[in-house]
Amino acid sequence: MFKAFRIFILLFVFALVALGTWRAKTHSVEWKHTLPVNIFLINADGSAVAADYLSSLAVENFKPMEAFMRDEAARYGRTSNASIEIRLGGIIAMQPPAPPHNGNVVEVIAWSLKMRWWAYHNSETVGPGPQVKMFLLYFDPAQTKRLAHSTGLQKGLIGRVNVFASRDMAKQNNVVIAHEFLHTLGATDKYDVATNQPLFPDGYANPDLKPLLPQHYAEIMAGRTPLSQTEAITPASLDDALIGNKTAQEINWL
Numbered sequence: 001m002f003k004a005f006r007i008f009i010l011l012f013v014f015a016l017v018a019l020g021t022w023r024a025k026t027h028s029v030e031w032k033h034t035l036p037v038n039i040f041l042i043n044a045d046g047s048a049v050a051a052d053y054l055s056s057l058a059v060e061n062f063k064p065m066e067a068f069m070r071d072e073a074a075r076y077g078r079t080s081n082a083s084i085e086i087r088l089g090g091i092i093a094m095q096p097p098a099p100p101h102n103g104n105v106v107e108v109i110a111w112s113l114k115m116r117w118w119a120y121h122n123s124e125t126v127g128p129g130p131q132v133k134m135f136l137l138y139f140d141p142a143q144t145k146r147l148a149h150s151t152g153l154q155k156g157l158i159g160r161v162n163v164f165a166s167r168d169m170a171k172q173n174n175v176v177i178a179h180e181f182l183h184t185l186g187a188t189d190k191y192d193v194a195t196n197q198p199l200f201p202d203g204y205a206n207p208d209l210k211p212l213l214p215q216h217y218a219e220i221m222a223g224r225t226p227l228s229q230t231e232a233i234t235p236a237s238l239d240d241a242l243i244g245n246k247t248a249q250e251i252n253w254l
């Protein structure tokens with residue numbers, strides 16, 4: 001009897017979590033209201049460089065993402081409601097759980113639940129409705145040359161993004177943060193995982209361009225601007241990135 005009761009409670013909790021997740025997921029891309037995107041800053045390597053850099057950051061540093069979303073929404077004929085509002089949630093002293101390296105499906109799901117639990121307990125947002133939480137992990141570029149992969153979870157509307165603690169990299173960081181943010185809204189990657197080359201046509205900002213290559217902009221979910229069949233470059237800033245048709249469909253703009 002007691003066991004049956006426990007299973008019932010457990011199923012009930014699962015159903016609530018699933019319902020809450022589904023509602024947050026669908027409401028986040030209804031675009032009836034401005035979607036708040038909360039930025040949390042984390043010193044990932046405990047360095048003085050990252051600590052200094054974190055304390056110098058203000059909400060203005062992330063505002064280009066607001067402008068990017070607004071301009072792109074306008075290109076797809078969306079009203080001003082289809083926009084985001086960047087909010088700076090402050091510095092978090094705790095480290096979020098690291099995603100599994102080449103993990104299997106079970107490990108990835110377990111990590112995703114742990115990450116959502118961690119986010120729930122370590123960060124707060126103000127106001128009602130679905131809100132996105134982006135956790136930015138800053139690394140001293142002198143100590144870390146290559147950053148590990150970042151992740152954006154649609155379930156839970158959470159991003160975990162590795163970035164460089166450097167003023168020179170700030171604009172490029174915003175490209176990575178915007179990419180992971182769009183994952184939280186259901187946008188998918190549009191590059192070849194084996195070569196990192198943008199996939200044609202969905203990973204091309206302008207698939208109708210003649211000649212097709214070099215492209216002049218990066219599709220944000222491809223992450224890079226293809227110059228030839230084998231070369232692509234990371235855009236210097238969001239000014240060099242666009243949201244392509246497929247991504248616009250995925251985030252309910254079309």
Ligand SMILES: [Zn+2]
Pocket residue numbers: 179183188189
């Ligand atoms: Zn991605």
